Amino acid sequence: MIVVSEYVHNIKDTVSTIFEGMAVTASHFMRKPYTVQYPDRMPVRVQDTLPFRYRGILDVDLEICTGCLACERACPIDCIVIVAEKDQQTRQLLLSQFDIDIAKCMYCGLCSEVCPTGAIHHTTEFEGADYSLESLIRRFVQDPLMAYKAKKGPETDPKIAPILSRGMAYLDQWAQPGGEKPGGDEPA
Amino acid sequence: MSTLRTEEMTLNMGPQHPSTHGVLRFVVRADGEVMREAIPDVGYLHRSIEKIAEKVGYRGFMPYTDRVDYVCAMFTNQGWGMACEKLAGIEVPKRGEYCRVIAAEFNRIASHLLSVGAMAMDIGAMTPFAHVIREREMINDLIEELCGARLTFNYMRIGGVAWDLPPGWREKALAYLDHFDPILEEYNALISWNKIYVERLANVGVITAADAINYNLVGPNLRACGIKWDIRKDIAYSVYPDFEFEVPVGNGQWGKLGDSMDRYVVRIREMAESSKILRQALKKIPPGAVLAKVVRNFKPPAGECQIRVESGRGDMGWYLVSDGSGYPWRVHVRTGSFAAMGIIQKLSAGLMIADLVTLIASLDVIAPEIDR
Numbered sequence: 001m002i003v004v005s006e007y008v009h010n011i012k013d014t015v016s017t018i019f020e021g022m023a024v025t026a027s028h029f030m031r032k033p034y035t036v037q038y039p040d041r042m043p044v045r046v047q048d049t050l051p052f053r054y055r056g057i058l059d060v061d062l063e064i065c066t067g068c069l070a071c072e073r074a075c076p077i078d079c080i081v082i083v084a085e086k087d088q089q090t091r092q093l094l095l096s097q098f099d100i101d102i103a104k105c106m107y108c109g110l111c112s113e114v115c116p117t118g119a120i121h122h123t124t125e126f127e128g129a130d131y132s133l134e135s136l137i138r139r140f141v142q143d144p145l146m147a148y149k150a151k152k153g154p155e156t157d158p159k160i161a162p163i164l165s166r167g168m169a170y171l172d173q174w175a176q177p178g179g180e181k182p183g184g185d186e187p188a
Numbered sequence: 189m190s191t192l193r194t195e196e197m198t199l200n201m202g203p204q205h206p207s208t209h210g211v212l213r214f215v216v217r218a219d220g221e222v223m224r225e226a227i228p229d230v231g232y233l234h235r236s237i238e239k240i241a242e243k244v245g246y247r248g249f250m251p252y253t254d255r256v257d258y259v260c261a262m263f264t265n266q267g268w269g270m271a272c273e274k275l276a277g278i279e280v281p282k283r284g285e286y287c288r289v290i291a292a293e294f295n296r297i298a299s300h301l302l303s304v305g306a307m308a309m310d311i312g313a314m315t316p317f318a319h320v321i322r323e324r325e326m327i328n329d330l331i332e333e334l335c336g337a338r339l340t341f342n343y344m345r346i347g348g349v350a351w352d353l354p355p356g357w358r359e360k361a362l363a364y365l366d367h368f369d370p371i372l373e374e375y376n377a378l379i380s381w382n383k384i385y386v387e388r389l390a391n392v393g394v395i396t397a398a399d400a401i402n403y404n405l406v407g408p409n410l411r412a413c414g415i416k417w418d419i420r421k422d423i424a425y426s427v428y429p430d431f432e433f434e435v436p437v438g439n440g441q442w443g444k445l446g447d448s449m450d451r452y453v454v455r456i457r458e459m460a461e462s463s464k465i466l467r468q469a470l471k472k473i474p475p476g477a478v479l480a481k482v483v484r485n486f487k488p489p490a491g492e493c494q495i496r497v498e499s500g501r502g503d504m505g506w507y508l509v510s511d512g513s514g515y516p517w518r519v520h521v522r523t524g525s526f527a528a529m530g531i532i533q534k535l536s537a538g539l540m541i542a543d544l545v546t547l548i549a550s551l552d553v554i555a556p557e558i559d560r
């Protein structure tokens with residue numbers, strides 16, 4: 001008799017807990033869907049919805065690159081190659097190569113963290129599929145150019161000033177050692 | 189009439205098997221549906237992470253630690269950071285520690301969510317997995333806003349964290365927790381107390397407390413056997429002593445103590461505890477710096493140290509030997525998944541092949557963490 005009652009009890013339990021679960025599932029029919037149809041049915045491009053700190057494919061603003069090689073040294077997998085040489089006549093640094101191998105890059109952010117001007121920075125771009133590895137090497141220098149030299153006061157060149165302020169805004173996101181410049185959230 | 193001749197089968201399960209949580213391989217000796225033995229074969233995912241550390245230096249190794257356990261990378265980040273700090277005697281600012289705890293506890297919830305969801309999926313219930321992935325995505329959105337990545341966070345640095353909480357993030361995080369607590373209840377209604385599900389897990393893969401200690405199990409796997417051992421409480425590190433939280437242990441409510449259901453329920457209850465810690469941390473977080481001043485060319489003095497963190501898979505040990513140069517001399521990681529793999533061979537005797545999947549899922553092993 002006990003066996004029969006347990007059997008019936010088990011069936012009752014099973015049915016009731018399944019219905020409980022189904023009720024949860026049914027309630028989700030009424031809620032807003034969380035999934036989106038990527039990539040063709042997005043109301044806005046995904047890239048535009050990503051947060052500012054998003055670590056996507058790297059970009060370099062050569063106009064404000066000082067050629068300090070800090071990024072090249074910080075990268076643990078050596079996917080940045082920079083050639084910067086002193087020009088004999090003008091005594092200035094001449095950038096003749098700045099390549100980043102996007103195929104090797106792991107988007108860790110160690111390079112953009114150390115850049116003094118925010119020249120090398122992550123974008124929100126992430127769609128990097130391509131047919132060959134060769135085309136994943138981003139070559140930023142087309143013609144050799146002078147490296148940027150930081151001025152004493154604020155930047156005056158109207159062409160460079162907006163780029164530099166963008167770079168500085170990017171740098172502001174990073175925590176400052178010792179917290180000299182507290183960025184981010186205000187304490188409670 | 190003579191009896192039918194039977195013979196033992198040797199089966200290969202994995203490495204590319206959908207229910208082995210990554211790439212694990214088992215050699216199964218089975219008699220029909222019943223296993224004599226399942227021998228785990230580790231090493232398929234070995235990437236020499238420990239050796240890489242000797243080549244890339246202290247700072248450069250931080251992104252690699254993400255790959256030790258990609259499901260809860262915050263803890264591996266924290267472990268590496270803490271090992272370096274201990275060796276060099278660096279003190280992390282209070283706010284930095286809070287940021288670490290907040291990020292890590294969010295990560296713990298995400299990791300446990302994946303674990304419980306994958307468990308349901310391995311058993312055959314597909315819907316719960318979609319639910320947990322939805323919740324995990326929301327946590328990933330928060331973490332993405334914090335540190336710019338969804339999986340390989342690289343959030344922490346030697347001496348603190350790389351980014352402070354962005355403006356308005358705390359409110360978002362608290363709003364998420366308000367949303368999360370009822371969701372956990374809903375999830376329990378959906379699957380956890382489902383009779384079929386309970387029957388499938390209860391009394392499967394029972395680990396006794398003595399075995400758990402002998403086989404070096406850690407984390408939720410150990411606590412499910414009724415042993416209250418949590419590094420956050422017992423060897424307090426970071427700012428965990430500031431918070432009040434329970435350490436859930438298994439109680440054998442559904443079957444024998446230490447069965448798969450206990451391990452499952454411990455994870456569910458740990459998520460609720462993490463949510464509690466997060467609320468306190470988000471409320472109490474002090475102002476100040478998040479990153480200590482550390483020389484760029486970081487060189488800890490010669491010596492060795494060992495630290496422990498309680499990751500999603502339990503006690504994670506980082507052992508670091510320095511010879512005073514800019515590169516570590518030796519790094520070793522002790523992970524919970526590797527220990528958990530050891531006990532599978534013992535537990536598998538007499539189980540059905542289908543229960544092996546339950547067992548792997550309930551031990552929450554993560555393939556890259558086993559092999560490193």
Ligand code: SF4
Pocket residue numbers: 058074075076077078079080100104105106107108109110111112
């Ligand atoms: S993001 Fe990391 S891997 Fe990529 S270039 Fe920068 S330092 Fe190197």
Ligand code: SF4
Pocket residue numbers: 060064065066067068069070071072082114115116117118119120
């Ligand atoms: S990108 Fe930045 S870190 Fe790299 S060389 Fe230019 S200024 Fe230096």
